[in-house]
Amino acid sequence: MSLIEVRHLCKEFKIAKRQEGLTGALRSLFHRQYTTKIAVNDISFSIGTGEMVGYIGPNGAGKSTTIKMLTGILVPSSGEIRVNGLIPYKERRRNARQIGVVFGQRTQLWWDLPTIESFELLKQIFQIPPDRYRQNMALFNEILDLDEFLQTPVRQLSLGQRMRADIAAALLHDPKILFLDEPTIGLDVVAKERMRSFIREINKNRGVTVILTTHDMSDIEKLCQRMILIDKGQVMYDGELTKIKETFGKTRILIVDFEENIDDFSLDGVEVIKQEGNRRWLKFNREVHTASQLISQISEKYEIKDISIQDPEIEVLIRNIYEHNYTLDQVFTDKTRI
Amino acid sequence: MMKTFKMYLEFTRKSFQRSAAYRVDSWSRIIGNIMSLGIWGCIWFALYHGHDSVENISFQSMLSYILISMALQGIHNAGTPLWEIQYRVRTGDIAFEMLRPYDYPLRMLFTDLGSISFHFVTAILPLYIVIFALFQPDIPLSASQWGLFILSAALGYLIRYSLELTFGLFTFWLIETGGVEDVFYFSISLFSGSVVPLWFFPDWLERLASLLPFQGIYFIPNAIFIGELSGQEIWPALLNQVIWLIICYGLLRFVWNKASMKIVVQGG
Numbered sequence: 001m002s003l004i005e006v007r008h009l010c011k012e013f014k015i016a017k018r019q020e021g022l023t024g025a026l027r028s029l030f031h032r033q034y035t036t037k038i039a040v041n042d043i044s045f046s047i048g049t050g051e052m053v054g055y056i057g058p059n060g061a062g063k064s065t066t067i068k069m070l071t072g073i074l075v076p077s078s079g080e081i082r083v084n085g086l087i088p089y090k091e092r093r094r095n096a097r098q099i100g101v102v103f104g105q106r107t108q109l110w111w112d113l114p115t116i117e118s119f120e121l122l123k124q125i126f127q128i129p130p131d132r133y134r135q136n137m138a139l140f141n142e143i144l145d146l147d148e149f150l151q152t153p154v155r156q157l158s159l160g161q162r163m164r165a166d167i168a169a170a171l172l173h174d175p176k177i178l179f180l181d182e183p184t185i186g187l188d189v190v191a192k193e194r195m196r197s198f199i200r201e202i203n204k205n206r207g208v209t210v211i212l213t214t215h216d217m218s219d220i221e222k223l224c225q226r227m228i229l230i231d232k233g234q235v236m237y238d239g240e241l242t243k244i245k246e247t248f249g250k251t252r253i254l255i256v257d258f259e260e261n262i263d264d265f266s267l268d269g270v271e272v273i274k275q276e277g278n279r280r281w282l283k284f285n286r287e288v289h290t291a292s293q294l295i296s297q298i299s300e301k302y303e304i305k306d307i308s309i310q311d312p313e314i315e316v317l318i319r320n321i322y323e324h325n326y327t328l329d330q331v332f333t334d335k336t337r338i
Numbered sequence: 339m340m341k342t343f344k345m346y347l348e349f350t351r352k353s354f355q356r357s358a359a360y361r362v363d364s365w366s367r368i369i370g371n372i373m374s375l376g377i378w379g380c381i382w383f384a385l386y387h388g389h390d391s392v393e394n395i396s397f398q399s400m401l402s403y404i405l406i407s408m409a410l411q412g413i414h415n416a417g418t419p420l421w422e423i424q425y426r427v428r429t430g431d432i433a434f435e436m437l438r439p440y441d442y443p444l445r446m447l448f449t450d451l452g453s454i455s456f457h458f459v460t461a462i463l464p465l466y467i468v469i470f471a472l473f474q475p476d477i478p479l480s481a482s483q484w485g486l487f488i489l490s491a492a493l494g495y496l497i498r499y500s501l502e503l504t505f506g507l508f509t510f511w512l513i514e515t516g517g518v519e520d521v522f523y524f525s526i527s528l529f530s531g532s533v534v535p536l537w538f539f540p541d542w543l544e545r546l547a548s549l550l551p552f553q554g555i556y557f558i559p560n561a562i563f564i565g566e567l568s569g570q571e572i573w574p575a576l577l578n579q580v581i582w583l584i585i586c587y588g589l590l591r592f593v594w595n596k597a598s599m600k601i602v603v604q605g606g
Contacts, residue, residue: 073436075599089599093439101437108434110352112359117352124348125438127341153359 002046003177003209004070009079011040011065039065041233042079049176052203052210054224054241056217062233063213067181070211071101084176097126100170100208104182107166109154115165116150119172126173133172140168143198160191167195171202178202180212184219196222253310254282254294259303267297278305345440346448353452357416367415368461375408375469378533393537395566400535402475402564407532407556409466410491414498414555416457417450420519423506432601443503443594450499476564483562486572490559493579498526498555500586507590510597525550531557537566551582 017033040062047053057063068074069081072088072095081088088095101108109118123133141147144164149157157165163183170178180199184192200223202208214220220227220241227244229237237244254270258278265272265280269289274281284294291309298304357364382404386397423446426432435442470477478484505522512518526532529552536547536557547553558575561567567575 068433071437073433073601075601092436092598096437096439099437101434103433106429106431106434108437110356112356113352117355121348121352124345125440127345 003049003051003084004045004047004211005080005082006043006045006066006070007080009040009043009066009069009081010038010077011062011069011074012077013037013039038233040069040076043230043233043235045228045235045238047209047211049209050203050207051226052199052224053212054220054227055211055213055230056215056220056227057213057230057236059215061230063230064181066230067101067179067211067213071099071179072096097173098176100173100175100178102163102167102170102178102180102183104163104180104185107154107162108169109162109165111155112153114151114153115146115157118154118165118169119150122169122172128173132174136172136174137168140171143201144168144194159186160188160194163187163191163195164198167198171208174206175208177209177211180210180214182214183212184214184216192216192219199223250285250287251283252286252291254284254291255308255310256280256282256298256304257306259305262302265302267294270294281310346445349445349448350452350455353449354456355452357453357456364457364461367412367457368465371408371412371415371462372465374411375404378404378408395535395537399476399564399566401473402477403535403560403566404533405466405469405473405475406563407560409462410494410556410559411532412462412465413454413458414495416454416462417499418453419446419450419499419503420506420522422446423503424509427509436598436601442598443590446503447499478563478565483565483568486576487559487562490554490562490572490576490579493576493583494555494559497551497579497583497586498530500583500590501526501551504586504590504593507593507597510600525552526555529553530555531560535560551586554579554582 013036014034015037017035043062043066055063055066065074069076070083070088072083072092075089083095084098086095086098109115110121119137122128123130128136137146144167146165146168149161149165152161154162154165167180167183178199183199184195187195196219199210199212203210203223210223212219212223225240227237227239227241228235229244253273256279258280261278262280267282269284271283272280273283282294284291295304295307379401382397382400386392386400390396392400423432426435435445438445478487502522505518508518528534529547529550531547531553532555536544536553539547547557558567558579562572562575
């Protein structure tokens with residue numbers, strides 16, 4: 001059996017409808033109308049030990065809601081969840097011991113106390129043996145440089161420091177599974193890279209299973225072999241990242257620097273998607289045209305200074321999926337692995 | 339068992355430390371406490387004007403009552419379970435409390451004990467030693483009276499804690515709880531005997547108050563402190579507190595179990 005099993009998971013929220021105006025406000029005092037919002041709609045997947053899975057989708061797709069059900073915070077409306085054999089919301093306390101959670105937009109540290117105090121508190125909460133605590137702190141310190149701010153109150157930390165502290169806090173009790181809800185949100189490039197290498201380290205060397213949600217596709221590209229893509233509460237793709245590139249990435253982009261400015265550039269099967277000075281970004285389908293064909297056609301008509309070909313970026317691919325509402329069933333034969 | 343206790347105690351320590359980080363807060367509470375003490379002292383002085391005793395309660399007793407009541411209120415007000423749970427639900431930080439291998443209501447209690455003990459040691463205790471020395475109120479005359487008073491005050495605190503957290507938990511359903519809060523604070527200030535002892539209530543109101551849990555919060559410990567409740571009368575009063583504590587705590591557990599299944603996390 002897999003470490004995490006999700007079967008036909010659904011979550012609905014009842015939202016009180018606000019009625020307009022003063023009379024509406026008064027009316028809603030006595031008679032409330034509710035609308036039902038379906039945040040997660042029949043999601044199924046399973047995750048094995050040691051996997052690192054990117055759980056992605058646009059805002060409001062149901063990512064965080066799923067994470068909150070997996071961690072036991074929210075109670076599902078229907079469907080089943082097993083995390084290492086436990087039903088999270090029924091056995092919250094036992095589940096808490098086997099998972100670590102980071103919410104990028106919140107902190108689990110005590111705001112007003114020096115950072116080290118929160119770690120000491122977690123040591124007591126999870127009853128971490130002193131030796132293990134020391135080892136973990138030493139390791140986290142090595143990669144995350146916690147030392148430089150351990151004595152600083154959490155409210156005075158920079159976002160990058162706070163995130164480092166938060167992820168260390170989530171891992172102090174040696175959880176089997178780590179849930180990361182937007183762990184790199186708002187971080188600069190250096191801080192992001194640091195977070196990523198730490199996550200990689202934890203996954204590789206400690207075998208911690210990692211599930212992360214993010215909007216930053218480079219997080220996914222650099223960290224995950226597998227990606228679960230959801231939209232409107234449903235799984236749209238579940239599989240390897242390379243596969244989505246292969247199957248979906250029929251598009252190539254040719255970047256051409258012309259010698260002079262060309263106003264009326266056009267070529268069959270090529271779409272200008274961007275221009276900047278004498279540079280044009282040309283989109284084409286690599287199954288219809290080859291790059292060399294296009295280059296020779298262009299160079300026949302115009303003077304070319306420089307040329308390069310861009311691979312499809314995962315971000316662009318995913319945008320395509322959302323915007324054009326491609327049903328992935330058609331695109332992928334192996335839509336889900338379940 | 340011992341380890342679990344140590345874990346909860348760690349929250350007391352941390353919250354003691356945290357209170358130390360906010361000294362201004364401590365001072366402003368003290369100023370508020372002195373002000374309401376002054377106001378109620380003056381009111382009772384005016385009400386007693388020209389009378390040695392009203393309904394067999396001497397002015398000296400009444401002064402003692404209001405002093406010990408204000409001291410207890412100063413202690414209670416350092417713990418803020420209602421405010422804290424509302425804050426956590428509104429911000430969504432309540433999520434983290436669900437991700438811990440501890441019992442949230444219990445850990446809140448121990449956290450409150452930390453800020454209360456800080457506030458007690460640094461503010462309430464020194465302040466009331468001075469005030470008691472100045473006004474010479476009636477105080478317990480025997481060790482056993484002191485002991486019973488402290489026991490009763492502790493029971494009163496736990497009753498208030500259970501009730502307040504229960505009211506706070508309604509935030510899970512209502513998000514905005516201004517109205518619920520008002521009902522709670524109004525009931526506490528009237529029926530607990532915080533500033534007007536129950537024996538001055540009209541009969542019907544006194545009867546109503548005696549049927550509610552609030553009298554156990556201030557009225558019973560205050561009355562034991564000034565010696566109005568003494569001898570054999572103390573035992574039924576303490577029993578009343580114990581029964582109400584069991585009921586209120588049971589209610590808290592019940593509401594907590596319901597609330598934690600109904601959680602909605604604000605802000606994604």
